[in-house]
Amino acid sequence: MKTEFFKPATLSEALALLDKYQEKAVIVNGGTDIVIKITQREVNPEAIIYIQGIAELKEIKEVNGDLVLGGAVTYTEVENSSLCKKYDGLIQAVSEIGSPPIRNMATPAGNIANAAPAADCNVMLLALKAEVVLASSGGERSANIQDIFAGPFKTVIKPNELIKEIRIPQLTANTHTSFIKMTRRKAQDIARVSVGVSLTTEGSVCRDIKIALGAINKFPVRAYTLEEAMIGKEVERGVAEIKEIFPPEATPRKSYKRLVTNVIIERAIRKAYRKAAAGGEHVG
Amino acid sequence: MGVILEDLEQEVKAIHADQNDLNVVGKRIKRIEALAKALGTARYAADLKRDDMLIGKALFAKHPHALIKKIDTSRAEELEGVIAVMTAKDLPGRNGYGILIPDKPVIAEKKVKYQGDPVALVAAVNEEIAKKALDLIEVEYAVLPALDDPREAMKDDAVLIHENHPAADKGNILTEVSLTRGDVDKAFAEADIIIENLYETPMVDHSYLEPDVCIAEPDPITGGLLLIAPAQFVHATKRSLAPVFNLPPNKVRVLSPVVGAGYGGKEDSCLDVCSIAGVLALRTKKTVYFELTREEIFRNTGKRHATYIKHRLAATREGKVTAIDVETILDKGAYVSMGGLREPTHAVTQRTVMYAGGAYAIPNARAKSYSVFTNHPYSCAMRGFGAPQAYFAVESQMDELARKLEMDPIELRLKNIVRDGDRTIFGQVMKKSRGLGLEECIAKVKERMEWEKPLERTAGSRKRGRGFSTFLYGTGVPLPFEGASCYATFQTDGTVSIAVSSTEMGQGLLTAFTQIAAETLGVDFDNVVVNISDTDASPDAGPTVASRSTTVVGNAIINGCTQLKNRIMDFASRELKADSRDIDIKEGKVFIVGKPETAVPLGSMVAKAFVNQVPLSATGVWYPPRPTFSGEDGQGDPMHAYAFGAQGVEIEVDTETGEIDIVKFVLACDVGKAINPVNVEQQMEGGAAMGIGWSLMEEIDMSNGVMKNDSFKNYPIPSIKDVPEMDLIIVEHPNELGPFGAKGIGEPPTVPTAPAIRNALYDALGIKFNKIPFTPQRVIEEIKKYENKNS
Structure with a gap:
């Protein structure tokens, strides 16, 4: 079987190709995961649609205060973008993915579509309540990132859809974000446990918090139980209280992850809180 | 200590006085091949691939231990573009090869003994077709139980892996090497202190970057073969494989361009790829290119022997080690490789015996090592060749002894190290004239570690500890033809x-x-x-x-x-x-x-x-003085000279996650003479980095003969961030027989790292870790166990 290769220059051209080939097409964005699957013949597409040539997907912009990452933006572009700077957790999550050559190629959108349980950026996007804008020839729809994942390497994205952009809501005042992962080695490794946090404080009180867990379940999940236990309390007290509560939302297969998850959560919260304390007016 | 150091410095100055007029040797000269390698223009074997070559592929065993009932290659043969399909019956010569003994089949005929046994070979016009042809070969197996644990495999009732192995001692036991010196039983009976522990070390992969490849080209004039492959021993490759090709050795030419690392592995793996490419080239009369995928390299090629070591050590109250009694069981994997045979080629098995007493003058010693077949990849040579395993045990034992005596671990070592005129446990007299810089290494590491300064122990959940170890390591092979x-x-x-x-x-x-x-x-x-x-x-x-x-x-x-x-x-x-x-x-x-x-x-x-x-x-x-080593009692002069060294590490353990950071790393090696100090430092860095991987994260995971982590995704090796900045000290006590006084440095730096880290872990946590690697998971689990026990 011959595989056709396409490099569309516009989104509509890409969507037309998707319409034509449907599930027989594979979208190659950065290609760092999917190309391995193609060469290992785990997937045997009739058409490869390479979308890095689509200029309209390469933009990072602010729309009504929200941060918008185009569907073909790479991690390196996120790392270097002045607009992304204030999202500390996002920068922390993307800056240690793989190696510089990987980050030069790989993309947040590709990461979402690939849906690896341990994908760092997806965990942080979940803590940031990102929205995924899906385009097809029939129009656009938008989905909350937590509704995108259906299982390990499975999403609800339809065969004729393409991730046009990722929208990250504007951070409310006094909100700070952080990301921490545990790995087997200090670089170029897949997370064993990862935590993304978005913490809103008022003085030393936690007004709102989102805690996302990665590499523990089949896809990233929020630790709602711990979030609820934190909200409205002094951050320090909240942290002390949730220290011993293993988040019921997490269902790790390996007992080792059970031993370290709470530690990583605590450290991620403290990391965001340190930033809040350093930058906020209510320090003291 | 200051006085000792000054004395040593005087001595070293005297030693080097006659070497001041060297013009080239001893200079920090840049690597000849560095620029070409950095630019990517250096040509490795795979770079010599041409479009007109046939592509070879092998179908490897589906089961790690099984009888082959039937092979049907007819559908593969019919595929257009397939030039040859071979099974064992199509081989031109002997169906067996190996550096020490030809026990590994080119193509398995009746039985497969591990995942890496080929059952059929294909040569095709391109890779796509060759891969397709493999899919069309049908093999019927009768599956046998696979043996994972050599301690089980050596039992009398274990399933036999080789029915008629030409060299096996008994059942699945390939070989047994013994060492006896003095009166061990008496020494243990009279001992003030006895330390006894079990140690385990994992099977690990060499993880060389360059894959195993071979280009095999028939020579139309001689009827012979040219084999181009990364190899660590071209002449042995020729000698071992000539009978496979049914050619005299003078018609087999082996050529190895620059090699992208070998670490001992490419002594054997080049035979694996050269045998396959060679028989396909002879069969097709065409040049054949054969390359193993990374997964195949993991599953098929040699590994470091996993070991299970029972180490007993006897000492006096004053800290003098009087005896050791050691039993080591080595996971041989499926074939002999460099695992060792009877005298004089005990190879890796011999080294586990020889180094069981470390760098110490211990008057009474008994050491026994068994090399046992399993359905694992064959264990082979790997940087250190059995010594890292032996040193992990003995240097941990020394630490335990120091702890028990409440003696400084360095002081304890100084009481026991070999000095001029002392004998090792294998009976060799250590001579100053061959270079004996151990004491200087110890003194310098102690100084740079600021050992006398009390350690800042705890910072929140992070705990610090320090560890130390020493070694002696022979230069060369103890074989009669050395x-x-x-x-x-x-x-x-x-x-x-x-x-x-x-x-x-x-x-x-x-x-x-x-x-x-x-x-x-x-x-x-x-x-x-x-x-x-x-x-x-x-x-x-x-x-x-x-x-x-x-x-x-x-x-x-x-x-x-x-x-x-x-x-x-x-x-x-x-x-x-x-x-x-x-x-x-x-x-x-x-x-x-x-x-x-x-x-x-x-x-x-x-x-x-x-x-x-x-x-x-x-x-x-x-030729060095002829090496001796008796298989009866393990006594002899196996190497003409020995490198020495000492290592200190300071680590910080995150007691909440189990992660280990190495914060200080001092390594001193007595190399006799550094012909090129840059090279020596790079060997020290590389060897130590490999030791760090072995200590902290690497472990091949075998289950029922199947490798669970056959890719770098599941098999982490240290990244540059895992390797600390190292304080490297070159010590030069010249070897009278070495070139300009030199001794070997390639493998020694791999030896002391694991026990030094282990001893630091013990120091930091008060918990014994006798099994490598110290992964965060293992560390945190042990901490929790310890906390539960003590609460």
Whole structure:
């Protein structure tokens, strides 16, 4: 079987190709995961649609205060973008993915579509309540990132859809974000446990918090139980209280992850809180 | 300590006094091949692939232990583009090869014994078709239970892996090596203190970057074969495989371009790829390209022996070790490889016995090692060759003893190390004349570690600890044929060509050999070219293993160059009308000593010699004193010289996650003479990094003979961030028999790291870790166990 290769220059051209080939097409964005699957013949597409040539997907912009990452933006572009700077957790999550050559190629959108349980950026996007804008020839729809994942390497994205952009809501005042992962080695490794946090404080009180867990379940999940236990309390007290509560939302297969998850959560919260304390007016 | 250091410094100055006039040796010269490698223009075997070559592929065993009931290749043969399909019945010669004994089949015929056994081979016009052809081969197996644990496999009722192994001692036990010295039972009966522990070390992969490939090209004139492959021992590859091809060895030429690391693995893996490519090339009469995928390299090629070590140590109250009693069981995997046979080729098994007592003068010793077949990848040579396993046990034991005695671990070691005239447990007398810098290594590491300063122990959940270890490590192989030959040639312009069959695999041998030749002949570094790794171009220099090349082959180069130099000096004495003993060659000039005005450019003197029937080529040879080692009691003089070293580490353990950070890393190695200090430092860094991987994260995971982590995704090796900045100390106590005093340094730095980290972990946490690797998971689990026990 011959595989056709396409490099569309516009989104509509890409969507037309998707319409034509449907599930027989594979979208190659950065290609760092999917190309391995193609060469290992785990997937045997009739058409490869390479979308890095689509200029309209390469933009990072602010729309009504929200941060918008185009569907073909790479991690390196996120790392270097002045607009992304204030999202500390996002920068922390993307800056240690793989190696510089990987980050030069790989993309947040590709990461979402690939849906690896341990994908760092997806965990942080979940803590940031990102929205995924899906385009097809029939129009656009938008989905909350937590509704995108259906299982390990499975999403609800339809065969004729393409991730046009990722929208990250504007951070409310006094909100700070952080990301921490545990790995087997200090670089170029897949997370064993990862935590993304978005913490809103008022003085030393936690007004709102989102805690996302990665590499523990089949896809990233929020630790709602711990979030609820934190909200409205002094951050320090909240942290002390949730220290011993293993988040019921997490269902790790390996007992080792059970031993370290709470530690990583605590450290991620403290990391965001340190930033809040350093930058906020209510320090003291 | 200060006084000892000063004394040592005086001694070292005296030792080096006669080496001050060296021009090339000892200099920090840049690697010859560095630029080409950095630019990507250096050509490795795979870079020589051409479009007109056939592509070889092998179908490997579906089950790690099974009988082959039926193979049907007919559908594969019918596929267009397939040129040949081979099963065992199609082989041209002996269906077996191996460095020590030909027990590994080229293609398995009746039985597969591990995942890496080929059952059928294909040659096709391209890779796609070759892969498709493999899918069309049908094999029917009768599955047998797979053996994972050598401790189980050595039992009498275990399933036999080899029904009729040509060398096996008994059942699945390949070999048993023993060492006895003194009266061990008496020493234990009289001991004040006995330390007893079980240690386990994992099977690990060499993780060389360059994959195993072979280009096999039939020679239409001789009917022979050219094999181009990354190899660590081209002459042995030729000798082991010639019967496989049914060719005499003089019709098999093996050539190894620069190698992208081997670490011992490519001594064997090159046989795996060369045998397959070679038989396909003979069958098709075409050039065949064969390459293993990374997953195949993981599953098929050799590994470091996993070991299970029971170590007992007896000592007096004053801290003098009086005896050891050690039993080691090695996971041999499916084939002998370098695992060891009976005398004199005990190989890795022998080293676990030999190094069971470390760098200490222990009067009574008993050590027994069993090498046992399992359905795992064959265990082979890997940097350190059994020594890292033995040292993990003995250096941990020394730490336990110090703890029990409440004695400083360095002080304890100083009470027990070998000194001039002392005997090791294998009975060899350690001589100052062969270089004995252990004490200096210990003193320098102690100083740089600021050992006397109390350690800042705890910072929140992070705990600090310090560990120490020492080693001695032999240079060369303890085999009766140990030695090397090479060719040295003057070109008629005075430039020099050296031909050696050794391999450049990143260790810097090209540069070191060039330095040795240039220094010996009195020519510029740039006027020497060393050609490597071609069986037709150079005589046998022995394997590029065992930290032996600089020393053993280096001496052969000195020998060849000295012959050339003497011929030219002899000729020059007639030309310059002087006694030949008054002639010297330096900086490319021939002159009468003391009369600089007589200087003649070397090139013109060589050219003149050439037309006057002076031969310009010589065969350089060197043999060390003949190695001895008795299989009966493990006594002998297995190596002519030993490298020594000491290592200190300071670590910080995150007690909430189990992660370990190495915050201080000091390594001192006595190398006799650093021919090129940059090379030596790089060997120290690389070896230590490998030791860190072995200590902290690497472990092949086998279950029922199936490898669970056969890719770098699941098998982490240290990234640069996992390797700390190292404080490296080169110590030089010259070896009277080494080139310019040199001893080997390739493997030793891998040896002391694991026990040093282990001892630091114990220091930090008060918890014993007797099983490598110390992954965060293992560390946190042990911490939790310890907390539960103590709460």
